[in-house]
Amino acid sequence: MSVQTKNAAAPTSQTKQTVYGxxxxxxxxxxxxxSIQSVVPAMNPIFEQSLNLSFAQIGWIAFVLNMTASVMQPVFGYIADKRAxxxxxxxxxxxxxxxxxGFALSPNFYVILLSVFFIGIGSAVFHPEGSRVAYMAAGNKRGLAQSIYQVGGNFGQSLAPVFTAFIFVPLGQRGALAFTIVTITGIILLLYVSRWYKGQIQEGRFSLKSRATAVQNAAPIHRKIKMAMGLLVFLVFARSFYVAGINNFYQFYLIQDYGLTVRHAQLYVFIFMFAGVLGTFFGGPLADxxxxxxxxxLSMAGAAPLTAILPFVPLxxxxxxxxxxxxxxxSSFSVAVVYAQELMPQKVGMVSGLIVGLAFGMGAVGAVLLGILADLYSIRFVMILCGLLPFVGVLTWLLPNDEKVRELTRPRT
Known part of the structure; x- marks a missing residue:
């Protein structure tokens, strides 16, 4: 095996230690x-009342956010794979x-969409490089490393109901201006990470140039790898479709069918999302x-019976x-990213963007469709439909197991 091929197979192998800092x-x-992204769905009940938005318009807001934050992720990941x-x-x-x-000051639906576009692009830039840094700092604990990285994002998303209940209900739309402090803090923290990232490249611990050369010399991607990647994207899409339905519309179901207030309904959505934070954290080490x-x-097939009965249970x-x-x-949120990275280790940035990004973009399409269905039929109909989606998890057994993945991606001598 050549040195270049070995580097392509394990770009972080030169640094075995996990860099927890x-x-x-x-x-x-x-x-x-x-957290910034979660401001958008958190404002949905406010906009629905103050601007008289329909469920379909709320779905379009989710669509613009997720499509820009998602579809562009593989593009930025591909560019970053070529040039650090x-x-x-x-x-x-x-x-x-x-x-x-712009979102905090938007006077109408169309300015909201433009502002959400910028938020989405910022997120699309962030996520592929963030997954790459986690990959670089993981050492031999890739599942744990992705869990640590992804749990922060899931916790930030889980705060949307809290923002609605304690910030936007009392302060309204302009309360979003307070989150500029969050973005400034994030910029400062990311400058520190970027300096470490640059140092790793300068010290030769993570050479994109040698990886690019090795990829050119490597064998073509196996057909089974391509099929597995396609199926994985579909499975993540189904999961994202379900989560999009919960995040964007379940609060309205609680309000209409159970008679809860806007603030009270947020508690239930927060519990779902906070449980997802815990699942994300423990899923990685369990997968290791x-x-x-x-x-x-287990994450999809195990949840399917409960998602099916959820719309019918008492409060x-x-x-x-x-x-x-x-x-x-x-619990499979970070696991799917690591599985994709191990399927295509030469294209870490692109596949990270594909799984975290494009699949979520398809979930955004689902949000629009669910909004239209809610207007045509009812929120209850939408929740029953969403409850059936996790059953597609049985298709997971068509994926190659971990040992087979290592066999398919093993460099040829």
């Missing part, structure tokens, strides 16, 4: 970045700050021990069932 810095910045760009991280946070200010494919299967059972669903279904 960088991982926690990235987790913190991920929390701040996704450490300072894209703080630049992305700056873009989010511009969008956030029991296998990536096994965790992906007293919603919280415990909701907590279990959130924990189980999001």
């Amino acid at each position: 960088i991982l926690f810095a990235m987790s913190g910045s991920h929390l701040l970045n996704d 760009t450490p300072f894209l991280l703080p630049a992305g946070m700056f873009m989010s700050m511009i969008g956030l200010i 021990r029991f296998g990536r494919r096994n965790m992906i299967f 007293a059972l919603v919280i415990p069932i909701f907590f279990i669903i959130g924990f189980v279904i999001l």
Whole structure:
């Protein structure tokens, strides 16, 4: 095996130690970045009342956010695979700050969409490079490293109901201006990470040039790898479709069918999302021990029976069932990223953007579709439909197991 091929197969193999300081810095910045994103769904009940938006318009807001934050991720990841760009991280946070200010001052639906576009682009810049830094700092603990990194983002997303209940209900739309402090903090933290990232490249610990040369000399990607990647994207899409339905519309279901107030409904959504934070954190280490494919299967097929019955249970059972669903279904969040990176180790940035980004973009398409269906039929119909999505998790057994992945991606001598 040539030195170049070996480097392509394991770009961080020169640094076996796990750099926890960088991982926690990235987790913190991920929390701040996704907190900004969570401001958008947190404002949905406010806009629905103050601007008389329809469910379809709320779906379009989610669509613009997720499509810009998602579809562009593989593009930025592909560019970063070709050329190291450490300072894209703080630049992305700056873009989010511009969008956030516009969002807080938006007078109508169309200015909201433009502002959300900037927030989405900032997030699209951030995520592929963030996953790359986590990969670089992981050492031999890739599952744990991705969990540490991703748990920050999921926790930031889980704060949307809290923002609604305690900031936007009393302060209204302009309360979003307070989050400029969050973006400034994130820029400062990411400047520190970017300097470490640049230093790793200068010291030759992570050479994109040698990796690019090795990729050119490597064998073509195996057909089974391509099929596995396609199926993985589909599975993540189904999971994202379900989560998009919960994040954007379940609060309205609680208000209409159970008679809860806007503030009270946020508590239930927060419990789901916070449980997802815990699931994300524990999923990575469990996958390191029991296998990536096994965790992906259990996270979807295990949650499916509960998601199916959720729309029919009495209010007293919603919280415990909701907590279990959130924990189980999001336990594969970081695992899917690591599985994709191990399928295509020469294209870490691109596949990270593909899994975290493009699949979530497809979830955004789902948000629009669900909004239209809610207007045509009812929120209850949408929640019943969403509950059936995790059953596609049984298709996980068509993915190659971890040992087969290592066999398929093993460099040829």
